[in-house]
Amino acid sequence: MTKRSIAINLNLDEQNLQAIQEVVPGWDIYIGKDIAEEKLNKAEILVHWRESQADKYVKSNNLKWVQSWSAGVDYIDLDHLKKNDIYLTSANGVHAFPISETIFAYMLGFTRLIHTYIKQQQEKKWHHANLNGEIHGKTISIIGVGKIGKETAKIAQAFNMKVLGVRHSGKNVDYVDEMYTPDDLKHVLEQSDFVVVTLPLTNETRHMFGKEQFNQMKDSAFFVNIGRGPIVDEKALITALQQKEIAGAGLDVFESEPLQSDSPLWEMDNVIITPHSAGATEYYTNRVIQDIFIPNLKTYLDKGAPSINVFQHNLGY
Structure with missing residues (x-):
């Protein structure tokens, strides 16, 4: 046998x-x-x-x-x-702790200009860079509240953030102040200072974020994607960043990986890129x-x- x-x-x-x-x-x-x-x-x-x-x-x-x-x-x-x-x-x-930490690394990087100061350090440049951001008291929306989303919401509460969640069932989750379904996405985006995507890639989520969704966001809002690259129409995201329709983006995943060397995302000061490594631990x-x-x-x-x-x-x- x-x-x-x-x-x-x-x-x-x-x-x-x-x-x-x-x-x-x-x-x-x-x-x-x-x-x-x-x-x-x-x-x-x-x-x-x-x-x-x-x-x-x-x-x-x-x-x-x-x-x-x-x-x-x-x-x-x-x-x-x-x-x-x-x-x-x-x-x-498995990824709840390391990815939630990465999400806040992006957010704190943006608000406290850490990515800017690192570049200035390399240039030995002493400049305030108009630092004035905080995440305390801001509104974060988590699109896809699974284990990663729940851990992110838990940390957000420690920063006294208002937490909005979007999930297919619409069922409430601990640490999320208000839960919505994908049908309410426009309402959620209009309120958010930070939009965090933690969704899996499915037929329903492919290109869920495009020109229309970026137009619905505040021009002061930051976008974070640690889900899957094809959830976002990358050309629409690039346009939104170039035209300052949103303030910045923290990206761990892309439509094509590795990210092509000629992508405009590499050169943008308002973008933080990590090489699909957010879950590494x-x-x-x-x-x-x-x-x-x-x-x-x-x-x-x-x-x-x-x-x-x-x-x-x-x-x-």
């Missing part, structure tokens, strides 16, 4: 490997960034879908469950998984393995299906 197996498509430390082995002592566990195609095809469970090897995964008839290493799963062949009844679970929730691996994968693995063995962060094809997330 063929042994059941897990393919973990990255290098894993001994502590986390041992924790997995204790749950499935009789299984083969394959580890590494370049697992042989033969082993990939044997695997019943795959941890971390690598785009460069996607053509190998679809050949496997044994695959029953994929644990994504990211919260976003739009890069995975979702149609193949749905057609073959393969479970998909994401790393949603020293605790990433432990959180995915210990908080999501191992509990899901136990449930999978017991009930035949994982239960945490299971992708819903009908919802797109």
Whole structure:
């Protein structure tokens, strides 16, 4: 009888490997960034879908469950998984602390001109740069109030900010003062000093932010996108920034990545760019393995299906 197996498509430390082995002592566990195609095809469970090897995964008839290493799963062949009844679970929730910290790094960078002062430091230039901004008492809107959005709202309350939230269900969430649905987006944007996008990419959210939405924002408002690049019409964003329809943007994600070297965004003084790194943290691996994968693995063995962060094809997330 063929042994059941897990393919973990990255290098894993001994502590986390041992924790997995204790749950499935009789299984083969394959580890590494370049697992042989033969082993990939044997695997019943795959941890971390690598785009460069996607053509190998679809050949496997044994695959029953994929644990994504990211919260976003739009890069995975979702149609193949749905057609073959393969479970998909994401790393949603792992990023709440580092991404919320990044969001406030952008916001504080803008209001306290940190990005400006860093440039001046490199030039040995002593200049006040007309510093006068604060985030205390301002209004922040969080578009997509999941775990990241909730943590962002919690921190915002510490700055005495008014927190507006937008989520599909419209259900209230702790730390959010007023919750709305996407149908109320115009009303939310008109009130906001900071607009933070934490949405997944779906058919409904693609180009959710374009010319119309930037026109609805205050010309003093800052826009932050740490969700997915295609949620924003990048040309419309560039125009809004160039024409000062909004005050600035903090961007971790882009329509095309890496961001092309000829993009005007690189040269804009009112833009802070990070290379899709907002979720990076020293605790990433432990959180995915210990908080999501191992509990899901136990449930999978017991009930035949994982239960945490299971992708819903009908919802797109």
